[in-house]
Amino acid sequence: MTNTQLGGFVAELADLMALDGAGRRRVSHYRRAAMVIRRFDHSLAELIETGADLSRVPGIGKGLAGYLGDLVRDGASPRLERYRGRVPPGLPGVLRLDGVGVTRARVLWHAGIDSVEKLGNALANGELRGLHGFGPAVLSRVQRGLAAMAALSGKSLLSEAGRAAEKLVTSLRGAGLVVEVAGELQRRLEIVATVDIVCGAESEEVWAEADNCPGVTLGSRQGSNPIEVSLDGVRSRLWAVPPGVIGAVVHHLTGPPAYLEALADRARGMGLELTPAGLDGAGEASGTESTIYAALGLPWIPPELRNDATTLARADHGLPRLVERGDIKGDLHMHTTWSDGAATVRRMVQAAADRAYRYLAITDHSPSTGVVAGLEAAGLRAQAAEIARVQEDYPDIRILRGCEVDILPDGTLDLDDEILSELDVVLASVHSVFAMTAARMTDRIIRAMENPFVDVLCHPTGRKLGRRDSYPVDVREILHAARRLDVAVEVNGGPRRLDLDHRGLCLCGELGVRVVVSSDAHSVTRLDNVNYGVDQARRGWLQSSQIVNTGTLGEVSGWIGRRRR
Template sequence: MDKRAVSNALDEAATLMELGGDNPFRVRAYRNASRTVLGLSVDLAEAVEDGSILSVKGIGKNIAEHIGELLASERPPFLAELRSRFPASVLEMLRIPGLGPKKIRILMDKLEVGSVGELEYVCRENRLLDLPGFGKKTQENILKGIAGLTAYAGRYLAVNVQREADVIVGALHSARGAVRVSVAGSLRRRKEVVKDMDLLASGDAEELMGAVASHPLVDEVTARGDTKLTARLGSGVNLDLRVVPDHSFPYALQHFTGSKEHNIALRGRAVSMGLKSNEYGLFKGKKNIPCEDEGGIYERLGLTYIPPELREAMGEIEAAEKGELPRLVEPEDIQGALHVHTVASDGSATMEEMIDSARKLGLSYLGITEHSQSARYARGLDRDRVREEWESIDRINAGLEGFTVLKGIESDILPDGSLDYPDDILASFDFVMGSVHSGFTMPEDRMTERICRALENPYLDILGHPTGRLLLTREPYPVDMERVLECAAANGKAIELNAHPYRLDLDWRLMPRAKALGIRIAICPDAHGTEDLLYTLTGVGAARKGWMEKEDVLNCMAAEELKSWFAERRKRLSRP
């Protein structure tokens, strides 16, 4: 497990302990340890091995041992024991938004509720109305949460599935007789949410399928044939592994990557050229046309190579025919990270720790964007604390070489569309990101007016997470995004691609329109800890899916160029 996975596991342990009625002090210790681990700047495995983890505040002997278990095993015994205390139907209730372990414990004890279905039934019977700690509003919210859970059933965040896929692909590469191995399907196309994990391999089928069947992440093999294995992982994700002869690998990879619509269009093109295309080959009559890789298949069909991210039947074949596909942005094009929080607001790491981690990722600048004064829940900065942070940044910049810290802020966009500070404060930041953090239930016309008014403010530079969505948890708030994009273009604003895997907002489907309007995209991690900075680079996948090139991405600029861009557009748009 990496540091984030260890942190998540400790938090899960605390939740299970609380659900079981364990000592509140023990529960709190594991919750605190979860946050502490995520904010550590040292190598976690080394700290456990040399014992220095015990010198970290809040990490005692038992927690240190459990961290060691988490690092050593995909199925650590202590966590398996905690999970085994409850049937799967009870654990499923933890997925309902806003329903924590304390409330579930009450429901189990008072109403003998043991599953989502039973909970929905007692809600329909209005049995929560007089239950202490619940009431009508809570009952309504639980029913909404259950409806959302049902709607999202069988769908998973791509980042979580990718993490497991990387581990299993590594095992396949190490298997005896392996030749080529790849992820396929929607995961390879960089969809933000996926239903399953598709893997493709060439080589010895028995050895490769055996490597998956015996893998610790696999909970059950549900089907196994000569060349295909289907399994269910412990996370609930279904896995399909197909093994093909190596000469068939390019054709199978192209076919099983999809999308279905892309493949239909590609097969139609092949037919028009007197060819036949499928997972077994590219045929002229009964003769297969040899292709060493996918690029050869597209070339034989008169097309430039189409990257997997673009294979959605959204004009990519026509563009490839004309040689007009974009040169998609690459992770190495990213120069810096904007939208970064520290312990000054609701982050878990100091500014110095965030800088150190950014430099290790090869970045050359950070844009610090603490929450603004209205965000009291996140320790938002009032004017005095803003000035204190500016002084800290000046002091830190004076001691840095080859790295720059930009003075930014994530200002709340208030219900009337105004920003959270007066003009004199806003004008003194290097850049201002404006985001909606409240009032999500506004009617569409009012929300659209709210955001457009903020975009007309000359001191707002970047619109943050523009639709407010949380994948598989919260739908976007009602807003006319076409009008928002037009307003952003008219006022020379950039729009954030919030690369946190729970957001990925701006949606990739809207990016071609933004690009056509000349809007720059900022790929931002929304980092609240050192590990989160990596989202800046992984977010490139979503930008590529949206047809973004290096020139379209704000933080592909070097620091001085970026500061000049902010300053020049502010000068042009400033109030009279």
């Protein structure tokens, strides 16, 4: 059993206990424990099997150690079953919705609304009006939450789709097959409806090899190609094609249709025909992407840019060299055990050094975040001493002192200028109080950016995929202000955030707004979330020169010092 699964069981227990009416303190202990477990570095199941005493792991404690032991040894827990018996099965799902906490979920339950589906119906039928705690602001928040949930329903986050596909692709390649990823995953969409995997081999061989891969469930095979596949629950299709046309098929499946149509139009104008197997009439070697584009007089267009006819119009004027993962020289947004991160400063620094970064910023939360205990000025100064000690041991990587400061509802910051002036880099974020008009939210954020110590505006729209849409905000106006004030905006690589999205990033490129690509890592492994940020920056047509943290340490320090003189 993985730590993610174990953390999931602890989170489920916390939800059930809360819905059942358990005390706030116990529940929040369990919720924190779930986070600790998910981010734990070693396999807890292995530790349990070797007889280690988990009750001594900070954040777990005695009660949970027994629970985890039951789960690992028996795959079940009497305690969990007891709670499952007390709470309607659909009710914990309601808790996932933005705007519905435990109190409101219990109100719904008493009103007979005990699943997301019933909640959607009740909302549509106006049955929530008058229910305690469901004023107009909450109702519209719930509505947006339902929409966000529906957008992800049956689909996968890019990170989940990518991990699932990689497992199968690695397994098939290990068997000697030629395998490519196509479709939405190849275009790096933030939400993937279907993963497409294409093999250049006989179908029977492909199906047989896929069947051997753990976590793979093959759909009906009778005469169909592709076959439907579930990869660890991620909806996928597996295609078997002749090896000679795999490049063209991958291109075709990568689409999207509007883009392929525009490309087919162009081919027709040249007396050629674009088919799923390549270009007809363009001679022998028209079965690969590069030959297709060459025959059409176009540069090869990276999948992340493929959208519709406008892509081709832009490509005719030449393509930028899009930013790549290798261009990123440091990460300016991460958390440690000083706030809600799982790893110490030292471990985050080591992990950044392992990724050959030249610099990193430690940016724990300020106090107001609400969910976690953030750092006051005194805490930040104490952290500075630790950073200085770690810095001595890592001469090749520069540790920047930073903070992710909350933007309060009136646009002021959660820490005063005196402490901010001591930091190397200041990030500003909205983490709470989303219920305001777009005009007020926009003013709030711009006011925060006007503080001369703010360097980066983080996750500017506040969306969380599958949970909540963006808060109402005028992104264009924010970006104009960012340009005027020379504040960078972030593309946050957290798979649920990916905020700004590609449209906002395109606008950054047009307006000349600097962008920071960051991981917002709360653990060592999540530093790699920066990759998803790079994907979205590429979808936004951004080049390395437009991104702050592709710069050298000297360049970044120079930029950070720009407004503080």
